[in-house]
Amino acid sequence: MSGGIRFENVSVAYGATTVLDRFDLGVEPGEVMALLGPSGSGKTTALRTVAGFVHPAAGRVRIGGRDVTGLPPYRRGIGMVVQQYALFPHLRVEENVAFGLRARRAPRREIPGRVAEALELTGMAAYARRHPRELSGGQQQRVALARALAIRPEVLLLDEPLSALDARLRSGMLAELARLHRELPKMSMLYVTHDQVEALTLADRIAVMDKARLREVGTPQELYRRPRTEFTASFVGGANLLPVTVTEGGILLGTTRLDVERGESAPGAGATLCLRPHLIGLGEGPNSLAGTVREVQWRGATHRLHLDLGGRTLTADLPELRTPPALGERITVHFAPGDAVLLPAGIGADANPRTAPGTSPQGALTGAGRADG
Numbered sequence: 001m002s003g004g005i006r007f008e009n010v011s012v013a014y015g016a017t018t019v020l021d022r023f024d025l026g027v028e029p030g031e032v033m034a035l036l037g038p039s040g041s042g043k044t045t046a047l048r049t050v051a052g053f054v055h056p057a058a059g060r061v062r063i064g065g066r067d068v069t070g071l072p073p074y075r076r077g078i079g080m081v082v083q084q085y086a087l088f089p090h091l092r093v094e095e096n097v098a099f100g101l102r103a104r105r106a107p108r109r110e111i112p113g114r115v116a117e118a119l120e121l122t123g124m125a126a127y128a129r130r131h132p133r134e135l136s137g138g139q140q141q142r143v144a145l146a147r148a149l150a151i152r153p154e155v156l157l158l159d160e161p162l163s164a165l166d167a168r169l170r171s172g173m174l175a176e177l178a179r180l181h182r183e184l185p186k187m188s189m190l191y192v193t194h195d196q197v198e199a200l201t202l203a204d205r206i207a208v209m210d211k212a213r214l215r216e217v218g219t220p221q222e223l224y225r226r227p228r229t230e231f232t233a234s235f236v237g238g239a240n241l242l243p244v245t246v247t248e249g250g251i252l253l254g255t256t257r258l259d260v261e262r263g264e265s266a267p268g269a270g271a272t273l274c275l276r277p278h279l280i281g282l283g284e285g286p287n288s289l290a291g292t293v294r295e296v297q298w299r300g301a302t303h304r305l306h307l308d309l310g311g312r313t314l315t316a317d318l319p320e321l322r323t324p325p326a327l328g329e330r331i332t333v334h335f336a337p338g339d340a341v342l343l344p345a346g347i348g349a350d351a352n353p354r355t356a357p358g359t360s361p362q363g364a365l366t367g368a369g370r371a372d373g
Contacts (some may be wrong), residue, residue, distance in 0.1 A: 003029035003064055003154045005050055008232035010059035012045050020045045021212045023059070032181055032189040036236070037209035043192045046209075047157050050190060052076055064154050074104060076155075078150030083160040085140045087132040087147075094119070094128040096145045104151060118150035121180065138169040142176070149180075160189045162198060175203050200224065208232050224276075226341055233274040233343065240314050242273040244342070251342065254310055258287050259337045265344040274341040277304070280316040285334030289314065293325045307333065343357040357373055 005027040012020035020042045027033040035043035048054040050061055052073035060069045063069050067339065068076045079100075087096050097115045106114065119125040122142040132140055136158040141161060148156060158177075162170045178201070193199055199206050200220045207217045208231070216223060216232045227233040230241055250260040253273065265271045291307030291314055303321045307314045316333055325331050 001369060003186055004031075004062075005033075005155055005188055005190060006062040007046065008048075008060040008062070010046070010049055010056045010061060012042075012049060012054055012105040013057050019054070019212050019305045020049070023214060025207055025214060025217065025317075027188050027190060028204075029064070029188055030185050031204045032191060032202055034191045034193060034203035034206045035209055036193060036196065036199040036206050037215075038194055038235070040211075041209040043194075044159055045212075047159055047190055047192045050155065051080055051157055052078075053080060065128070077153055078155045078157055079151055079153035080150050080157040081144050081159070081161045082101065083133070085137075085144045085164075087140055087143060089132050091131070092128070093124060093130050093132070093135070093143050096132070096143055097150050100147055100151045105150075113230075114150050114152075115146075118146040121149060121183065122146040122176070136169075137165055138173060141165065145176075145180075149184075153187065154186055156189045158189060160192055160194070162193075163195070169200075174198060177202055200236070206236070208235060210235075222255075224234060228343070229275060230272055230343055233341070237276060238315075240275040241343075242275065242309075242312055242314070244271050244273045245269075246271050248340075253289070254312075254348050256289065258340075260287070260340045260342055261337070263342050263344065265342055269344065272343040274343055275314075275335055275339065277315045277317040278302075279339040280314070280318070280333050280335050281332070282316075282318055282321075282333055284332055286336055287340070288332050288334045290330060290332045293327055293329045293331060296324050298324070305331075307331070 007025045008021045010020060010023040011018065023046055037043050037045055045054060049056055049061070052068070052071060055117055056069065060067055062068065063076055063078070065314050088099065092243045094115050097118055098111050099236060101111050101114055103231060116125065119128055123143050124139065124146055127139060132143070135143065162173050165173060203220060204217055205217060206223055208215045208223065210231055216227065216229055223232055223236045233239040233241060244251050246262060246267055248267045249257065251260045251262065251273065260273065277344065289307040289309055293305060294308050295306035297304040301320055302317050303324050304326070305316045305318065307316065
Protein backbone atom coordinates (compact mmCIF):
# COMPACT_ATOMS: atom_id res chain seq x y z
CA MET A 1 0.00 0.00 0.00
CA SER A 2 1.34 3.42 -0.95
CA GLY A 3 -1.45 5.36 0.75
CA GLY A 4 -1.62 9.10 1.03
CA ILE A 5 -4.38 11.52 0.05
CA ARG A 6 -4.12 14.81 -1.76
CA PHE A 7 -6.86 17.38 -2.29
CA GLU A 8 -5.93 19.81 -5.05
CA ASN A 9 -8.06 22.97 -4.72
CA VAL A 10 -11.26 20.94 -4.46
CA SER A 11 -14.56 22.82 -4.49
CA VAL A 12 -18.05 21.37 -4.08
CA ALA A 13 -21.30 23.28 -4.56
CA TYR A 14 -24.98 22.44 -4.35
CA GLY A 15 -26.67 24.99 -6.56
CA ALA A 16 -25.55 28.43 -5.46
CA THR A 17 -24.25 27.14 -2.11
CA THR A 18 -20.55 26.33 -1.81
CA VAL A 19 -20.00 23.57 0.76
CA LEU A 20 -16.28 23.07 0.14
CA ASP A 21 -14.19 26.01 -1.04
CA ARG A 22 -10.80 25.50 -2.76
CA PHE A 23 -9.75 22.78 -0.35
CA ASP A 24 -6.03 22.05 -0.71
CA LEU A 25 -4.57 19.53 1.72
CA GLY A 26 -2.27 16.53 1.76
CA VAL A 27 -2.25 13.45 4.00
CA GLU A 28 0.98 11.45 4.17
CA PRO A 29 1.06 7.65 3.80
CA GLY A 30 0.53 6.23 7.28
CA GLU A 31 -0.64 9.54 8.74
CA VAL A 32 -3.82 10.13 10.75
CA MET A 33 -5.34 13.44 9.68
CA ALA A 34 -8.34 14.72 11.63
CA LEU A 35 -10.80 17.09 9.99
CA LEU A 36 -12.09 19.08 12.94
CA GLY A 37 -14.85 21.66 12.86
CA PRO A 38 -18.44 22.49 13.79
CA SER A 39 -21.47 21.10 11.96
CA GLY A 40 -21.69 22.48 8.44
CA SER A 41 -17.98 23.27 8.20
CA GLY A 42 -17.44 21.01 5.17
CA LYS A 43 -15.47 18.22 6.80
CA THR A 44 -17.84 15.38 5.88
CA THR A 45 -18.11 16.72 2.33
CA ALA A 46 -14.31 16.54 2.07
CA LEU A 47 -14.34 12.93 3.28
CA ARG A 48 -17.16 11.94 0.92
CA THR A 49 -15.22 13.49 -1.95
CA VAL A 50 -12.33 11.12 -1.21
CA ALA A 51 -14.78 8.23 -0.99
CA GLY A 52 -16.27 9.06 -4.38
CA PHE A 53 -19.80 9.78 -3.15
CA VAL A 54 -19.47 13.48 -3.98
CA HIS A 55 -18.00 14.75 -7.26
CA PRO A 56 -16.14 18.07 -7.05
CA ALA A 57 -17.14 21.04 -9.19
CA ALA A 58 -13.43 21.90 -9.43
CA GLY A 59 -10.11 20.40 -8.39
CA ARG A 60 -8.69 16.88 -8.21
CA VAL A 61 -8.43 14.12 -5.61
CA ARG A 62 -5.47 11.75 -5.52
CA ILE A 63 -4.94 8.57 -3.49
CA GLY A 64 -1.41 7.20 -3.41
CA GLY A 65 -0.49 9.60 -6.20
CA ARG A 66 -3.24 8.24 -8.45
CA ASP A 67 -5.93 10.61 -9.74
CA VAL A 68 -9.22 9.08 -8.55
CA THR A 69 -11.48 12.08 -9.19
CA GLY A 70 -13.50 10.27 -11.84
CA LEU A 71 -13.36 6.76 -10.37
CA PRO A 72 -16.32 5.06 -8.62
CA PRO A 73 -15.94 4.30 -4.89
CA TYR A 74 -15.23 0.60 -5.31
CA ARG A 75 -12.15 1.33 -7.46
CA ARG A 76 -10.49 3.74 -5.02
CA GLY A 77 -8.97 1.27 -2.55
CA ILE A 78 -10.66 2.81 0.47
CA GLY A 79 -12.38 1.52 3.59
CA MET A 80 -15.04 3.60 5.32
CA VAL A 81 -16.61 3.59 8.78
CA VAL A 82 -19.60 5.81 9.60
CA GLN A 83 -21.35 6.60 12.87
CA GLN A 84 -24.46 4.47 12.20
CA TYR A 85 -22.40 1.22 11.82
CA ALA A 86 -24.45 0.24 8.69
CA LEU A 87 -24.37 -3.47 9.46
CA PHE A 88 -26.77 -5.93 7.83
CA PRO A 89 -29.00 -7.16 10.69
CA HIS A 90 -29.79 -10.52 9.02
CA LEU A 91 -26.11 -11.42 8.50
CA ARG A 92 -23.76 -12.78 11.14
CA VAL A 93 -20.65 -10.84 12.10
CA GLU A 94 -18.37 -12.88 9.84
CA GLU A 95 -20.78 -12.43 6.93
CA ASN A 96 -20.91 -8.67 7.46
CA VAL A 97 -17.12 -8.51 7.43
CA ALA A 98 -16.95 -10.64 4.28
CA PHE A 99 -19.46 -8.45 2.43
CA GLY A 100 -16.91 -5.97 1.08
CA LEU A 101 -14.60 -8.74 -0.06
CA ARG A 102 -17.39 -10.47 -1.96
CA ALA A 103 -18.53 -7.17 -3.49
CA ARG A 104 -14.97 -6.69 -4.80
CA ARG A 105 -14.94 -10.30 -6.06
CA ALA A 106 -12.02 -11.38 -3.93
CA PRO A 107 -10.99 -15.01 -4.54
CA ARG A 108 -13.38 -17.21 -2.57
CA ARG A 109 -10.58 -19.22 -0.95
CA GLU A 110 -9.04 -16.01 0.49
CA ILE A 111 -12.18 -14.67 2.13
CA PRO A 112 -12.27 -16.78 5.35
CA GLY A 113 -8.66 -15.94 6.17
CA ARG A 114 -9.12 -12.22 5.48
CA VAL A 115 -12.26 -12.15 7.64
CA ALA A 116 -10.52 -13.95 10.50
CA GLU A 117 -7.57 -11.57 10.23
CA ALA A 118 -9.78 -8.47 10.41
CA LEU A 119 -11.82 -9.81 13.33
CA GLU A 120 -8.64 -10.69 15.22
CA LEU A 121 -7.23 -7.23 14.56
CA THR A 122 -10.33 -5.57 16.04
CA GLY A 123 -10.74 -8.00 18.95
CA MET A 124 -13.98 -9.48 17.62
CA ALA A 125 -12.87 -13.01 16.69
CA ALA A 126 -14.96 -14.56 19.48
CA TYR A 127 -18.14 -12.94 18.11
CA ALA A 128 -17.92 -14.15 14.50
CA ARG A 129 -21.16 -16.19 14.66
CA ARG A 130 -23.32 -13.57 16.36
CA HIS A 131 -25.82 -11.23 14.74
CA PRO A 132 -25.51 -7.43 15.18
CA ARG A 133 -28.51 -7.35 17.54
CA GLU A 134 -26.54 -9.54 19.96
CA LEU A 135 -23.72 -6.98 20.22
CA SER A 136 -23.23 -3.74 22.13
CA GLY A 137 -22.79 -0.45 20.31
CA GLY A 138 -19.04 -0.56 20.75
CA GLN A 139 -18.87 -4.12 19.46
CA GLN A 140 -20.97 -3.21 16.41
CA GLN A 141 -18.59 -0.37 15.63
CA ARG A 142 -15.67 -2.79 15.84
CA VAL A 143 -17.40 -5.04 13.32
CA ALA A 144 -17.88 -2.09 10.99
CA LEU A 145 -14.18 -1.31 11.40
CA ALA A 146 -13.25 -4.96 10.71
CA ARG A 147 -15.34 -4.89 7.52
CA ALA A 148 -13.46 -1.79 6.35
CA LEU A 149 -10.06 -3.33 7.18
CA ALA A 150 -10.79 -6.69 5.55
CA ILE A 151 -10.35 -5.23 2.08
CA ARG A 152 -6.86 -4.00 3.10
CA PRO A 153 -7.46 -0.41 2.03
CA GLU A 154 -4.81 2.15 1.22
CA VAL A 155 -6.94 4.72 3.00
CA LEU A 156 -9.37 4.39 5.89
CA LEU A 157 -12.10 7.03 6.12
CA LEU A 158 -13.86 7.52 9.46
CA ASP A 159 -16.90 9.81 9.63
CA GLU A 160 -17.80 10.63 13.27
CA PRO A 161 -17.32 6.92 14.10
CA LEU A 162 -17.63 7.35 17.87
CA SER A 163 -20.42 9.92 18.15
CA ALA A 164 -23.10 7.31 18.89
CA LEU A 165 -21.12 5.78 21.77
CA ASP A 166 -21.17 6.76 25.43
CA ALA A 167 -18.08 8.32 27.03
CA ARG A 168 -16.61 5.05 28.33
CA LEU A 169 -17.00 3.21 25.02
CA ARG A 170 -15.68 6.23 23.13
CA SER A 171 -12.52 6.20 25.23
CA GLY A 172 -12.02 2.50 24.61
CA MET A 173 -12.53 2.82 20.86
CA LEU A 174 -10.06 5.70 20.70
CA ALA A 175 -7.47 3.42 22.28
CA GLU A 176 -8.32 0.71 19.74
CA LEU A 177 -7.94 3.10 16.81
CA ALA A 178 -4.59 4.27 18.17
CA ARG A 179 -3.48 0.63 18.41
CA LEU A 180 -4.60 -0.05 14.83
CA HIS A 181 -2.61 2.96 13.70
CA ARG A 182 0.50 1.42 15.25
CA GLU A 183 -0.17 -2.03 13.78
CA LEU A 184 -1.02 -0.73 10.27
CA PRO A 185 1.67 1.95 9.86
CA LYS A 186 1.29 2.34 6.07
CA MET A 187 -2.45 2.98 6.02
CA SER A 188 -3.57 6.63 5.95
CA MET A 189 -6.59 7.62 8.04
CA LEU A 190 -8.85 10.60 7.42
CA TYR A 191 -10.88 11.10 10.59
CA VAL A 192 -13.88 13.47 10.63
CA THR A 193 -14.98 14.76 14.04
CA HIS A 194 -16.35 17.78 15.86
CA ASP A 195 -14.88 16.46 19.12
CA GLN A 196 -11.58 18.16 19.93
CA VAL A 197 -10.55 15.43 22.41
CA GLU A 198 -10.78 12.75 19.70
CA ALA A 199 -8.71 14.87 17.32
CA LEU A 200 -6.07 15.76 19.91
CA THR A 201 -5.81 12.14 21.09
CA LEU A 202 -5.62 10.32 17.78
CA ALA A 203 -4.36 12.60 15.02
CA ASP A 204 -0.83 13.20 13.80
CA ARG A 205 -2.11 16.47 12.33
CA ILE A 206 -5.41 18.34 12.49
CA ALA A 207 -7.08 20.41 9.79
CA VAL A 208 -9.43 22.93 11.42
CA MET A 209 -12.44 23.79 9.24
CA ASP A 210 -15.25 26.32 9.35
CA LYS A 211 -17.83 27.61 6.85
CA ALA A 212 -16.62 25.43 3.96
CA ARG A 213 -13.02 26.58 4.37
CA LEU A 214 -9.80 25.34 5.94
CA ARG A 215 -8.75 27.68 8.75
CA GLU A 216 -5.49 26.16 9.94
CA VAL A 217 -3.52 22.91 9.85
CA GLY A 218 -0.79 21.59 12.11
CA THR A 219 0.09 19.04 14.76
CA PRO A 220 -2.16 18.87 17.83
CA GLN A 221 0.61 20.47 19.89
CA GLU A 222 1.06 23.33 17.42
CA LEU A 223 -2.63 24.15 17.22
CA TYR A 224 -3.15 23.91 20.97
CA ARG A 225 -0.04 25.73 22.16
CA ARG A 226 0.49 28.21 19.34
CA PRO A 227 -2.72 28.78 17.35
CA ARG A 228 -2.62 31.44 14.65
CA THR A 229 -6.30 32.37 14.52
CA GLU A 230 -8.95 33.16 17.10
CA PHE A 231 -11.19 30.48 15.65
CA THR A 232 -8.56 27.76 16.15
CA ALA A 233 -7.75 29.02 19.64
CA SER A 234 -11.39 28.88 20.70
CA PHE A 235 -12.30 25.62 18.96
CA VAL A 236 -9.21 23.54 19.76
CA GLY A 237 -9.17 23.27 23.53
CA GLY A 238 -11.01 26.45 24.44
CA ALA A 239 -9.25 29.66 25.39
CA ASN A 240 -9.56 33.09 26.95
CA LEU A 241 -9.39 35.61 24.09
CA LEU A 242 -8.74 39.07 25.52
CA PRO A 243 -8.36 42.25 23.46
CA VAL A 244 -5.06 43.99 24.20
CA THR A 245 -3.00 46.88 22.85
CA VAL A 246 0.59 46.56 21.68
CA THR A 247 3.00 49.29 22.85
CA GLU A 248 6.75 49.83 22.69
CA GLY A 249 6.96 48.97 26.36
CA GLY A 250 4.84 45.81 26.25
CA ILE A 251 1.25 44.60 26.06
CA LEU A 252 -1.60 46.43 27.76
CA LEU A 253 -4.75 44.72 28.98
CA GLY A 254 -6.75 47.79 29.91
CA THR A 255 -4.21 49.62 32.08
CA THR A 256 -2.37 46.47 33.19
CA ARG A 257 1.00 45.93 31.55
CA LEU A 258 1.77 42.29 30.68
CA ASP A 259 5.02 40.49 29.94
CA VAL A 260 4.13 38.61 26.76
CA GLU A 261 6.12 37.99 23.58
CA ARG A 262 4.99 40.59 21.03
CA GLY A 263 5.60 38.41 17.98
CA GLU A 264 4.59 40.02 14.69
CA SER A 265 2.40 42.72 16.21
CA ALA A 266 3.54 46.28 15.61
CA PRO A 267 3.35 48.93 18.35
CA GLY A 268 0.02 50.74 18.36
CA ALA A 269 -1.83 47.78 16.87
CA GLY A 270 -4.71 45.95 18.45
CA ALA A 271 -4.26 42.26 19.16
CA THR A 272 -5.84 39.34 20.98
CA LEU A 273 -4.26 37.58 23.93
CA CYS A 274 -4.88 33.82 23.88
CA LEU A 275 -4.59 32.19 27.31
CA ARG A 276 -5.66 28.63 28.15
CA PRO A 277 -7.72 28.39 31.38
CA HIS A 278 -5.59 25.62 32.92
CA LEU A 279 -2.41 27.71 32.63
CA ILE A 280 -3.72 30.31 35.08
CA GLY A 281 -2.56 30.15 38.71
CA LEU A 282 -4.13 31.53 41.87
CA GLY A 283 -2.42 34.40 43.71
CA GLU A 284 0.33 36.87 42.90
CA GLY A 285 2.95 36.05 40.29
CA PRO A 286 4.15 37.09 36.87
CA ASN A 287 1.42 38.82 34.87
CA SER A 288 -0.94 39.25 37.82
CA LEU A 289 -4.58 40.10 37.10
CA ALA A 290 -7.15 41.14 39.70
CA GLY A 291 -10.80 40.31 39.14
CA THR A 292 -14.16 39.74 40.78
CA VAL A 293 -15.51 36.20 41.04
CA ARG A 294 -18.76 35.89 39.08
CA GLU A 295 -19.17 32.09 38.99
CA VAL A 296 -17.60 29.04 40.65
CA GLN A 297 -18.03 25.55 39.17
CA TRP A 298 -16.78 22.40 40.91
CA ARG A 299 -15.65 19.81 38.35
CA GLY A 300 -14.27 17.09 40.57
CA ALA A 301 -10.52 17.43 40.19
CA THR A 302 -10.76 21.13 39.34
CA HIS A 303 -12.65 24.30 40.08
CA ARG A 304 -13.59 26.57 37.18
CA LEU A 305 -13.77 30.26 38.06
CA HIS A 306 -15.25 33.01 35.93
CA LEU A 307 -13.72 36.38 36.79
CA ASP A 308 -14.78 39.87 35.77
CA LEU A 309 -11.72 41.91 34.78
CA GLY A 310 -13.34 45.32 34.43
CA GLY A 311 -15.84 44.23 31.81
CA ARG A 312 -13.80 41.37 30.37
CA THR A 313 -14.41 37.77 31.43
CA LEU A 314 -11.54 35.47 32.33
CA THR A 315 -12.01 31.71 32.84
CA ALA A 316 -9.53 29.88 35.09
CA ASP A 317 -9.36 26.12 35.66
CA LEU A 318 -7.62 25.54 39.01
CA PRO A 319 -6.78 22.33 40.89
CA GLU A 320 -9.61 21.56 43.33
CA LEU A 321 -9.69 24.25 46.00
CA ARG A 322 -10.33 23.30 49.63
CA THR A 323 -11.97 26.68 50.16
CA PRO A 324 -13.14 28.14 46.86
CA PRO A 325 -13.67 31.92 46.71
CA ALA A 326 -17.13 33.34 47.24
CA LEU A 327 -19.16 35.04 44.56
CA GLY A 328 -18.30 38.73 44.48
CA GLU A 329 -14.91 38.19 46.14
CA ARG A 330 -11.93 40.03 44.69
CA ILE A 331 -9.01 37.70 43.89
CA THR A 332 -5.72 37.78 42.00
CA VAL A 333 -4.55 35.26 39.40
CA HIS A 334 -1.42 35.09 37.26
CA PHE A 335 0.13 33.37 34.26
CA ALA A 336 3.67 32.77 33.00
CA PRO A 337 4.89 34.89 30.07
CA GLY A 338 5.49 31.83 27.90
CA ASP A 339 1.99 30.45 28.45
CA ALA A 340 0.15 33.14 26.48
CA VAL A 341 0.02 33.64 22.71
CA LEU A 342 -0.53 36.99 21.03
CA LEU A 343 -2.69 36.85 17.90
CA PRO A 344 -1.96 39.91 15.75
CA ALA A 345 -4.76 41.95 14.25
CA GLY A 346 -5.55 40.69 10.75
CA ILE A 347 -4.85 37.03 11.56
CA GLY A 348 -8.50 36.12 11.77
CA ALA A 349 -10.99 33.61 10.47
CA ASP A 350 -10.29 34.32 6.80
CA ALA A 351 -6.52 34.17 7.02
CA ASN A 352 -4.58 31.59 5.07
CA PRO A 353 -3.78 28.38 6.96
CA ARG A 354 -0.44 27.79 8.61
CA THR A 355 2.27 26.48 6.31
CA ALA A 356 3.29 23.20 7.92
CA PRO A 357 6.54 21.30 7.31
CA GLY A 358 6.56 19.85 3.80
CA THR A 359 4.00 22.36 2.58
CA SER A 360 4.25 24.69 -0.35
CA PRO A 361 1.89 27.59 -1.06
CA GLN A 362 0.72 25.62 -4.07
CA GLY A 363 -0.39 22.76 -1.83
CA ALA A 364 2.27 20.08 -1.64
CA LEU A 365 1.32 16.55 -0.62
CA THR A 366 1.64 17.18 3.10
CA GLY A 367 0.39 20.73 3.14
CA ALA A 368 -2.57 22.97 3.31
CA GLY A 369 -2.67 25.72 0.75
CA ARG A 370 -5.13 28.52 1.23
CA ALA A 371 -8.35 26.60 1.01
CA ASP A 372 -10.90 25.77 3.64
CA GLY A 373 -13.07 22.75 3.74
